[in-house]
Amino acid sequence: MNNVCVYCEYEEGKIQDVSFELLTKGRSLANQLGCKLEALVIGENLEGVDKEVSKYGTDILFIADDKRLYPYSTLPHTAVAVGLFKETRPQIVLMGATSIGRDLGPRISSSLVSGLTADCTELEIGEYEDKKVGKKYENLLYQIRPAFGGNIIAWIVNPDNRPQMATVREGVMKKEMLNENHQAQVVHIEVNKYLNDADFVVKIIERQMEESKINLKNAPVIISGGYGVGSKENFDLLFELAHAIGAEVGASRAAIDAGFVEKGRQIGQTGVTVRPKLYIACGISGQIQHIAGMQESAMVISINNDPNAPINKIADYVINGDIAQIVPKMVKYYKKNVK
């Protein structure tokens, strides 16, 4: 049987959230396809991960546990994953669009000559017809993502090559436990079958992992700045407002490219996906790649000097005007009215 497989990322003793999100999605895709959900965990000291991974509805869990497999390194993880997939022949492989997934995914896809779509915002099952050769396909994975060139979304399919591979950013899919007591069948992989010395030519000398100080994902209120904020100095106004009202500061890719704030604050398709109570978009035009990461905000305020900015359409409140003038007023009236 060709199943759905999720490569689960294991870091600092934990399976990462993005992997649970993908298992949740993978479970529903497997149900639709009438196949099993598999998970692959590669690392060391992996006792106990089966409990966690099982809860999300995993049917078969492959574990590659070896001290040479942690921390993550491209070649050994590729060797294990490719070796396994050649035997298990999954029809779909999902992985996080993280530092690891974006390094490993393309390597695996090249090795298996299969298609890989990055940063999908939706995954669905559906049919496809290749009109040129008059061939119909059932039950393909639709890998859906915004495309460059306007407010357009592309549906991508891999008709002939397997596995159909996709990466998804953390926070895009919802993580939902299936059943606390669900138990996957555990298969321990004999790693020496797949690994050889040449897989260890890149050696990790030093690693410093740091918890990010930016917590966009859990912030109830986000003030997000775009290219229209104009400068680093003007971004300080956003930080001031954020400080006053207890919010986190986000940004568009254009603001980050312009060097106004650090990369970790990017919201959107290739940044973080957020669902705050309130999203205040300052000087953001509202391109599809940005909207993809914030459209589920409960309330949106747009501050923009262009009354026709596309983002205004999805805003509950539109404040017409210049960031540099409006934002300090918000600080002032907040302070004046808060008890």
Next chain:
Amino acid sequence: MYKIIVLAKQVPDTRAVGKDAMKADGTVNRAALPAIFNPEDLNALEMALSVKDRYPASTITLLTMGPPRAAEILREGLYRGADAGVLLTDKAFAGSDTLATSYALSCAIKKIGDFDMIFGGRQAIDGDTAQVGPQVAEKLAIPQVTYAEALGEIKDKIIVIKRRLEKGVETVSAQMPLVITVNGTAPECRPRNAKRLMKYKKAKTISEMSNASEDYITLSNERPYLQITEWGAINVDPDPTQLGLKGSPTKVKQIKNIVFQAKDSKIITTEQEIEDLMKELIDNHTLG
């Protein structure tokens, strides 16, 4: 000394998509966008140049795949210090996804021949996929080190590389030959060098030569460095089934224009209205 190849892509300047570049149907008028040297490929070029600074006998070949006009970024690279440029261009490459692109590039790299390091930007701004570097490495069966931010010691065929990860930094030592993809946090590329600009201003590919004057052709024959290498598919000996659309496992099923469900927005213009809004947000506990 090291033999270095730098991969670069000419991309539409996605940062310049202002109102003027939008067509009435909400799609981008690509022709109105400037075509630029993909930003992280410039970081990659700089990292290559920094190796050449340390080992001046090293050579840097800049390789790009794209339409004929992509020769523009090769000249840009020559102005900034690359030794040679190679343009890979052919209709047979049209419609390539990342895998077919990587395959074509790997064929061109084999044709260039011997190399120690291949640098490329982490990703291109028109796709953000970050797939081509790792796929090229896999096609060449050599290691990859992604997200490089700085280089440490280089000794014989061993190189120390600092990587910038989402959640930290990592230092690795790796063996050549290898592919290194470079992060935007790495040093910015040095500017054009005035002397090199004078020297290479007139460098052209064969396609660009096609309508050149007699005088220019004479000049170009006297100064071979003015000839930018241009290869079509036939020159790099590929398996034709792995090229272009045919060689691309991913197909676009459809493209949809998204129309956002317009909300019934409240428009705020006066100072009093801003105060009222802040009050409301405090009263309904959205804030505070």
